Amino acid sequence: MEMDIGARLKEARESKGLSLDEVQQTTKIQKRYLNAIEQNEFDTLPGKFYTRAFIREYASAVGLNPEEVMEEHKGELPSYEEEEIVKYSRAQRTQQQTTKSSSGKATSLFPRILTAVAVIAVAIAIYVFMVNSNGSADDSAPADDGQNDAIELPPESEDSGEEADDSTSEEAEEEPAEEAPAEPEAEEEPEEPAQPEVAIELTQEGTGDFPEHVYTVTGVTEQTATIELSGAAYLAVQSPKGEDLITEGMYDAEDSPISLDFTGKNQLYVKTGSAPTTSVIINGEPVPYPDPGYSTQKLLLNFEQSN
Numbered sequence: 001m002e003m004d005i006g007a008r009l010k011e012a013r014e015s016k017g018l019s020l021d022e023v024q025q026t027t028k029i030q031k032r033y034l035n036a037i038e039q040n041e042f043d044t045l046p047g048k049f050y051t052r053a054f055i056r057e058y059a060s061a062v063g064l065n066p067e068e069v070m071e072e073h074k075g076e077l078p079s080y081e082e083e084e085i086v087k088y089s090r091a092q093r094t095q096q097q098t099t100k101s102s103s104g105k106a107t108s109l110f111p112r113i114l115t116a117v118a119v120i121a122v123a124i125a126i127y128v129f130m131v132n133s134n135g136s137a138d139d140s141a142p143a144d145d146g147q148n149d150a151i152e153l154p155p156e157s158e159d160s161g162e163e164a165d166d167s168t169s170e171e172a173e174e175e176p177a178e179e180a181p182a183e184p185e186a187e188e189e190p191e192e193p194a195q196p197e198v199a200i201e202l203t204q205e206g207t208g209d210f211p212e213h214v215y216t217v218t219g220v221t222e223q224t225a226t227i228e229l230s231g232a233a234y235l236a237v238q239s240p241k242g243e244d245l246i247t248e249g250m251y252d253a254e255d256s257p258i259s260l261d262f263t264g265k266n267q268l269y270v271k272t273g274s275a276p277t278t279s280v281i282i283n284g285e286p287v288p289y290p291d292p293g294y295s296t297q298k299l300l301l302n303f304e305q306s307n
Contacts, residue, residue: 005069007038009058012059016063048078055069198217199218200301203302216304225262227257228278230256231252233273233277234250234272240267245261246258266303269301274295287301
């Protein structure tokens with residue numbers, strides 16, 4: 001009797017003398033998921049796409065050919081079609097709900113818009129009436145010919161004013177102009193030392209269905225990172241000793257951005273099930289994917305001190 005895929009993977013693991021903990025360390029797949037694969041309990045895994053990716057990783061770790069295993073047991077594996085139908089149905093429901101919500105809002109706003117227009121029309125009418133009333137009042141007032149406004153000065157007053165002006169101008173000529181005090185020279189502020197630029201270099205490009213890419217990162221001033229999501233993605237982030245920096249599982253755009261603090265660590269390990277919707281940013285610089293369109297990818301970031 002031909003054994004199922006879970007039993008075949010378990011037999012291959014035991015024949016190599018490997019424990020589930022050791023396979024977890026090699027594949028970076030949680031032990032509970034590895035155990036679910038051995039029991040053929042695929043519903044426990046986060047999705048049908050990840051089921052296939054995890055099985056390939058498991059097969060490779062225990063010395064089996066992943067493609068042969070997938071081909072020989074394809075009848076046991078969940079298909080992509082079921083998952084695509086579920087996703088499409090959810091998207092349709094969301095779109096229909098959004099359309100109904102938008103039309104309802106537009107209907108409820110229509111009375112408010114009519115009320116606002118009526119208030120503005122009344123305000124304009126009042127303003128025009130007030131302007132016309134003020135114009136009529138100005139026309140009815142008698143014109144002032146200005147004949148009684150002029151004030152004539154006696155001749156003596158004019159002469160005394162000219163003498164005062166002459167004496168004032170003579171005094172102004174006799175007094176020497178005072179020199180303006182010299183402005184103190186502005187002190188030059190010391191220039192701040194230039195901050196090192198962050199450089200992210202791809203040193204090894206991964207291959208296979210779940211490629212692992214290795215990077216060297218220099219110029220980092222703060223050991224922090226950010227993960228930004230534009231859609232749903234399966235994420236796992238670990239430190240060199242296997243410590244989980246976030247809870248491994250599914251995340252979406254509502255969880256973005258995800259802040260990471262790896263102070264005191266010289267390595268960061270990021271695994272994503274949807275690279276097109278996942279951006280890893282180190283001190284403002286995004287980590288480039290060798291193939292941005294490929295979904296499942298792993299990033300191993302090694303941090304080096306700049307000279």
